[in-house]
Amino acid sequence: MATYHIETYGCTSNRGESREIERRLRDGGHRPVDGPAEADVAILNTCTVVEKTERNMLRRAEELSEETADLIVTGCMALAQGEQFAEADVDAQVLHWEDVPTAVMNGECPTPTEGTAPVLDGEVGILPIARGCMSNCSYCITKFATGRIDSPPVAENVEKARALVHAGASEIRVTGQDTGVYGWDEGERKLPELLDRVCDIDGEFRVRVGMANPGGIHGIREELADVFAEHEKLYDFIHLPVQSGSDDVLEDMRRQHRVDEFLEIVETFDERLDEWTLSTDFIVGFPTETDHDHEQSMALLREVRPEKVNVTRFSKRPGTEAADMKGLGGQTKKDRSKEMSAAKREIVGEAYESMVGTERRVLVVEEGTGDSVKCRDGAYRQVIVQEADARGVEPGDFLDVEITGQNTMYAFGDPV
Structure with missing residues (x-):
């Protein structure tokens, strides 16, 4: 049984692939740990959207290769420009994401553990x-x-x-x-x-x-x-x-x-x-x-x-x-x-x-900064509800809010 640490960069598609990697590892009896130093293997799921991102990916791969016993690099940069990791002397396996669980498990047959939790990103x-x-x-x-x-x-x-x-x-x-x-x-x-x-x-x-x-x-x-x-x-x-x-x-x-x-x-x-x-x-x-x-x-x-x-x-x-x-x-x-x-x-x-003064039905999606939560209305506009604990509001709730203000990129709402 291996312990693993996984880091994901880029789009929701990359995050979805990391969740699938984790599901298959957990189904095989492997478990996550808090950081790369404690892991048998670290997995870096990369992005390559712009040049600055590439530099960040290479730097993070170099850091992880020093912090963990084994490093696997996957994701878009690994598949499109995998040779850059070797050129940078990064000691890592470069793999397609679907091959990562097999590599971690060294080819052994999965042994599902009882009560394996479904893989979700919060709500x-x-x-x-x-x-x-x-x-x-x-x-x-x-x-x-x-x-x-x-x-x-x-x-x-x-x-x-x-x-x-x-x-x-x-x-x-x-x-x-x-x-x-x-x-x-x-x-x-x-x-x-x-x-x-x-x-x-x-x-x-x-x-x-x-x-x-x-x-x-x-x-x-x-x-x-x-x-x-x-x-x-x-x-x-x-x-x-x-x-x-x-x-x-x-x-x-x-x-x-x-x-x-x-x-x-x-x-x-x-x-x-x-x-x-x-x-x-x-x-x-x-x-x-x-x-x-x-x-x-x-x-x-x-x-x-x-x-x-x-x-x-x-x-x-x-x-x-x-x-x-x-x-x-x-x-x-x-x-x-x-x-x-x-x-x-x-x-x-x-x-x-234009939303200020209206009432909206929102879904609480995730925790925000401090005692706040991030919500989405029917048009996927972001609404922040503050003092969430005192109001008994938490991720997964559906509630009606009155929009009381805005801060250019999101609105503020009070439950009604």
Whole structure:
């Protein structure tokens, strides 16, 4: 029986894979310990989204290799750039996440222990519905790690969701590199069916859909929006990374959508839902982005007014097509990022200000700082309830709150 320590960086998909690693290790009779020094093996699940992240991953791997007897590195950076760990003289095995439990168990047959607890992240059950994507973006290195979409059957994912609900999950996060193309490897578009069936599971819980590229969602936008409109269990929230407001830049990025298709998705959800949250991403300073292209991105941001915006400065990823393009100056990228981030704060602040004075039904998802809890309303907007202990409020509760204020990125609520 081995003891293990696991650290996870990056997206919810990575966290879901770490939870599955832990489940299989626990089912095999292995147990977690408080830190790497006490562990027989340390597992580092890596991210490789930007260059700074890579440096952090290498530094953390070097630290862990000194602190533990055995180190396994997995995740996106391990699969896309595994050679960097050897070049940095990090003493570690570099493995696909599915091979990690076997490596830890040295090939022995699992011996489940009685009373093995279901793997949850607090009140949140993470449900990775597929791995990989159907895109070939010119700037993306993650595709080298994840490959093409591989979709388990709908029934299999529904049973995983059911198990999470029965284990006590009050929020299920449907995750993947691109949830919108779930089922494409089987020639079908299965996301609406999956969400419909998950929402039919008995129990009081909420479902959040993870990132879905516009290219995959556009063809199912009406069917998908109808599913959102039908089910109260679905947060009225969708993450559609547009990346640029310029069709020329989108073509150079090799994105599989145009701006008008992104807008058609937004319009469809506007028609079906009274209130919903649009989350999107922009990359500023792509090598071919002109001043006019940037202005188009700013215009799109102000037109659709998404309530959650991720602004990323372009950084070259080794082995990608965009890495060979002549880049823009660092000051240009900094200035464009600063302008877009300022507009973002204004838009998001207006959205939360509009909530003040209204009453909302919220789910308490996790503990906050001090004596507070973080909640989500039906549109997945964040609401902070303070003095939680005195009010008898804890994660997993559903309650009605009055919105009393806001702080740009979240609102404050009092139970009513």
